[in-house]
Amino acid sequence: MAGTALRQGARRGAREKLLEAALALIRAQGFAATSVDALCAAAGVTKGAFFHHFRSKEDLGVAAAAHWSEVTGALFEAAAYHDAPGPAARVLAYVGFRRALISGGLAEFTCLVGTMAQEAFDSSPAIRAACWASISGHAATLVPDIEAALAARGRDGESAESLALHTQAVLQGAFILAKASGEPARAVESIDHLSRYLCLLLTDESPDKILKTQGETP
Amino acid sequence: MAGTALRQGARRGAREKLLEAALALIRAQGFAATSVDALCAAAGVTKGAFFHHFRSKEDLGVAAAAHWSEVTGALFEAAAYHDAPGPAARVLAYVGFRRALISGGLAEFTCLVGTMAQEAFDSSPAIRAACWASISGHAATLVPDIEAALAARGRDGESAESLALHTQAVLQGAFILAKASGEPARAVESIDHLSRYLCLLLTDESPDKILKTQGETP
DNA sequence: CTCACCATACCAACCGGTCGGTATTGCGGT
DNA sequence: ACCGCAATACCGACCGGTTGGTATGGTGAG
Structure with a gap:
């Protein structure tokens, strides 16, 4: 024992x-x-x-992507943004949470599966699939709130899934800018643009107000 | 002879x-x-x-980034989106051009320097810097039009540079989604969201109208 | 005893990089 | 026009180290 x-x-x-x-x-x-x-x-x-x-290094890559999904899944599940009142506010709070995660070294806040997908999309189907499962699975957690927020604004026709994936695209792209420039703040700027876009789509309020509430740059 | x-x-x-x-x-x-x-x-x-x-493989990497800047620079300089009437329309036409470039295999339309920056940001300062020069240099070509379009809408206070870089972030992120999913169409969807965001910021017209004019999905 | 778990030793292939040498070119002198 | 000659461009064998992967042996828990 x-x-x-x-x-x-x-x-x-x-x-x-x-x-x-x-x-x-x-x-x-x-x-x-x-x-x-x-x-x-x-x-x-x-x-x-x-x-x-x-079995192989590739197998480790697949397992790493799966492990990444577990670790980040737990992190986001426990995060406070779920407490925001109403679907639109929750989506905005999610982006604010992602924004707040950006601090410290570049390798500490960037995305594992985004990095791996770039390298392995052509050479390793298994890794590619594992990365996509991680990204799309995470995006799926946003779909219900986005769907409700769109419906509340009379935008039923639009694809909540597409918008959820778009948030991930902006985040991944923001990471690339941060890595390329060496300045994490570049990522924050792009995420703020994402917040503004979501404000315009999902809320009645002025984007500037919501952006102000998300706190100062780290 | x-x-x-x-x-x-x-x-x-x-x-x-x-x-x-x-x-x-x-x-x-x-x-x-x-x-x-x-x-x-x-x-x-x-x-x-x-x-x-x-001198070394790293040197080749730097030269490849510079070569990439030249090749893409010539491509964009010769593109027809410059003929659009007015700054806002030109910015939108640029994004439409980027959208239209997405066809064929993934490695044929994705970005060299975005890929390299992810791998080398920590291990090779020279490659990182070359990639950033390429990305930021390309983004800079959009700044005058974005600046004018913002001013025309009374949004003088905002940073045109930040918005120009954001367009690159979305494109880079769109490429990651395409690579991870294996479906280039995923990239197109994100680019359409970018078009809509720019419409909302820079024009009076309804985003849906402009999106319709950009043609059907490849 | 068995079996999952891990350590050690080892392998062929491949890695980035070097080096002595050859072919081709540009150019100044005559 | 011709030559001489150095510079440039390129070749391919070779080097030490590293790569992903294997074969085998030990060990402690059930």
Whole structure:
């Protein structure tokens, strides 16, 4: 009993440590530039452990995307933006939450699956599919609120799914600008444009008011 | 005589052939996954030629970004969207042009520097800077029209540069969605949202009208 | 004993990069 | 016009290190 607990606590499982290391390294260097050896070193694990848990490096990539979905899924599920009153306000609060997440180093707030999809879309169908599952799955969590907000404004005909995916596109693009410029603030600016677009579509209020309430630049 | 002409025709310069191959391979596989050997093979050139023209693989990356700027710069300069009447219409026509460019394989319409920036932002400052120069330089070509269009609507206070960069963010994000999903149409949808946002900001007309004029989905 | 879990040693292929050498070109002197 | 000659462009074998992946052996829990 105690042995088992200590085991799971201290060792924490090579698989988890490898996945954790994968998130950090792939986000910073990309998938192709991250070697299996580097992964093992970062996780404090040998190569034998790696290939015990993953059939190949590609398999690790797929598992990393799935792990990413779990980690971020839990983060967003527990976030406070769900408490906002009404569907439109919740959608705006979601974007505000994404905006607030931007702080620290670039590799700490950018998206794992967006990065991997760029590299693997042509060379690894499995990784591509896993990345798309993560992105589209996350976007799907926004659809009910967007749908309700659109309906409330008499915009029933429009596709809530398309708008949900658009929010992800803006976020991914914002990350690219931040990486390319080296200035995270560039990402914030684009996200503010997204907030304004959503304001115009989903609310009666002036966008400037809502943007002011989202706080100052980090 | 005939020998010389045939030579120059066949050789075409190893540097150009390498840069051309770099655009194709890096867009499809990413920078890290593209080996120098593969580059040379695709260009029909030996490794000696490669390292004669480029000090290192990183140097090739920087040169590829610069070459990309030239190629795309010429493409956009010659495009017809400049003929649209008035600044706002030109900005919208630009986005329509970008939309129309989306056809064929994913690696044929997506952005080289956006892909490279994701991989190299942390590991190669030189490549990062070259990518940012390409993106921001392209965005800068939109600033005068956006500025005039904003002023015409009494929105002088807002940053035209920020909005110009936002258009690039949406495009980059749209490419990621297309790559991740495997469906180029996903990119088109996001670009349509961008058109609508710009309509709301820069024109008096209803967005739906302008969107209709941009033609059917490819 | 069994079996999941992990460590070590090892491999062929491939990586970016070097180097000595050759072919081609541009150009100044005569 | 011709030559001489240095500079440029290119070739391809080669190098040490690294790559993803394997084969085998140990070990502790059930």
